[in-house]
Amino acid sequence: MPFVLDASIPACWAFQDEQDRRASAAFARIKTEEAVVPALWWFEIRNIFVVNERRKRITESDTGVFLRGLAALRVRVDQEPEEPVVLKLARTHRLSVYDASYLELALREAIPLATLDAQLTAAARAAGSALL
Numbered sequence: 631m632p633f634v635l636d637a638s639i640p641a642c643w644a645f646q647d648e649q650d651r652r653a654s655a656a657f658a659r660i661k662t663e664e665a666v667v668p669a670l671w672w673f674e675i676r677n678i679f680v681v682n683e684r685r686k687r688i689t690e691s692d693t694g695v696f697l698r699g700l701a702a703l704r705v706r707v708d709q710e711p712e713e714p715v716v717l718k719l720a721r722t723h724r725l726s727v728y729d730a731s732y733l734e735l736a737l738r739e740a741i742p743l744a745t746l747d748a749q750l751t752a753a754a755r756a757a758g759s760a761l762l
């Protein structure tokens with residue numbers, strides 16, 4: 631079964647000091663199942679790495695290696711969010727529109743959401759979305 635992959639999960643894969651059982655479960659699952667992401671995911675992932683390069687947590691070279699590995703995984707990019715639903719979720723659960731887009735995708739496709747974000751997790755539970 632596919633699942634929605636929040637950008638917090640791959641970030642955890644990249645940094646040894648951020649290990650989490652949810653990220654490990656998502657990594658095991660993506661080896662055999664498709665992950666689905668909103669279009670903004672591409673930008674979020676790269677921003678995480680640029681910020682962490684500036685903080686000297688990762689090198690440009692290691693960023694490239696990680697991104698090539700990530701590109702080899704089964705990740706489908708969703709291009710058709712339901713704008714009214716995204717906005718309602720953001721307003722109702724006090725989420726950023728970015729985070730609400732992950733939740734909207736999980737609800738629309740009726741698939742679990744993989745995230746490490748506490749506020750997004752709480753919103754997913756409140757909205758009736760399954761979590762990975």
